[in-house]
Amino acid sequence: MARRLLTITADDFGYCPQRNKGVVECYLRGGITRASLLVNGDSPSEAADLAKKHNIPVGLHFNITEGVPASHKSEVPSLLNHKGMFWSKTEFPHKLLQQRCIVVEQVAHELRAQISEFERLIGQKPNHVDGHQHVHVLPGVCEVVAKTLKEAGVKWTRVPDELNIDGCAWFDEARRRFSSEVADHARVARPVYSAHDVRSTDGFVGMATMGSYMTVERLQHRLQMAFLGIEESASPDRDGVVVTVELMVHVGYPAVTGKGGCGEGCDEFAQSPDRLHEMGVLCSDTMKQWYTAMNMSLDCAK
Template identity: 45%
Template structure:
């Protein structure tokens, strides 16, 4: 391939969620459809996932989880602000509601994040190459401060800032999802000054800890298709790196765009197999997982990458 126009990290989230998710992610990686994974260390098949990543040389980071299942930190498993009366995390929306009410201890958030990093290290024998948040909890108010501090102190070099070009103009998104994603983007934008204060800057700098462009909110599940991915890539290439445009004079240097595409491929979870302690959710049991797997392995998508000079890579390569 000639000089790429884009270095694209395609991250398979929720690695470790169940054996069928694990197998689908491995199959997708071997087919060239993803280039990176995020591990849920409190999920039921996390050890199997870590072993698979080592066997197949899959670059892997930590999918920090504060919203689903059981805490990793033992001191938080009986009584803590992070769990409900049944001993589980509060859930995607429940976590946000408890946070808004001012009822979450940020010290306990820090303890759990550090415990998850430590478990990741025990499972893999190395620190995560990147660290993001399951259900985007890492960019929420207050949590982002603690997250940035842990990221900085442990020298984990990359994170995710979920701000997607063209999100509001995507016609395929239902109103409730567009509203939720708009809030995710607001939180992500508000997290940038916090990350910057801890020395986390844009990918154009040598110390940059997130790519120029994020993709994935508009292409999840049944919304994933080769045309939709092509549209998202076009938006990303047109945006270009910060401070640049996609056009350049003939023969002049054109900066390479760095981007992350968040995906969730796999085979649907069996009803009683998987999850982080409460069994698999509807999202993991749906046919959307296999649909994403099929699209990501589609030869026409791989041809599109080649045609548009998009080179798949891991976070450590950008």
């Protein structure tokens, strides 16, 4: 039987104090194994202090689609709108792929600035770097991010090539389209990162189970499908094979209206009870017992 390692990553650490509180609580209760820090969030210093206090493994949540840059604005003008804020998650791909006005060297510059800020906050370079709203797997961006991560000595990234996204009947059309595009881009990005010696888990789950979409039954089904899909393609004799999957989650307490975010205030998802709902599922005895029954060991992917 294959050995199954499950990494559970909480995104958006540092977004606001309520997010930080939820991430720490979820880690201490065994619901997550690591977190990804937004260095341009509202409360990254608090998050860094909490991570060091509780020995939470932390990586960088590279963000170029929300808020203000870590670089001086004059150094990354193609990434910013007229207000000096990053293009949104819908605007950035349009600017990059259709208008072709994003200067990818500026993406690399901002990534280096965020890695530097992470090191200042945490005291060491990030073990992993993933992309806020999955921008790091976009064509053209993934190549420059992979090269920059290798140069910085970062060993891990996320490849969100989630299986069967088109089959998620609970999605509305906009969510299905966005998630399907991310998964398609991620499949192309996986060998790019691999060629630069930046590792990723064998499989990924998380777009289909965000917020209110997460139920115990749905989460168990998606995780089992991810592990089985990899095992069936790996080897007919799976004894001794190690299979790894990352589960992306968004835990936290509801943000306070008008506070938090990355310089533009908090969004509806941050203020909703959805993140608290995820905490309840992930920290439940039902999930913990199921991991054991399914031969899944929780791991922080170092």
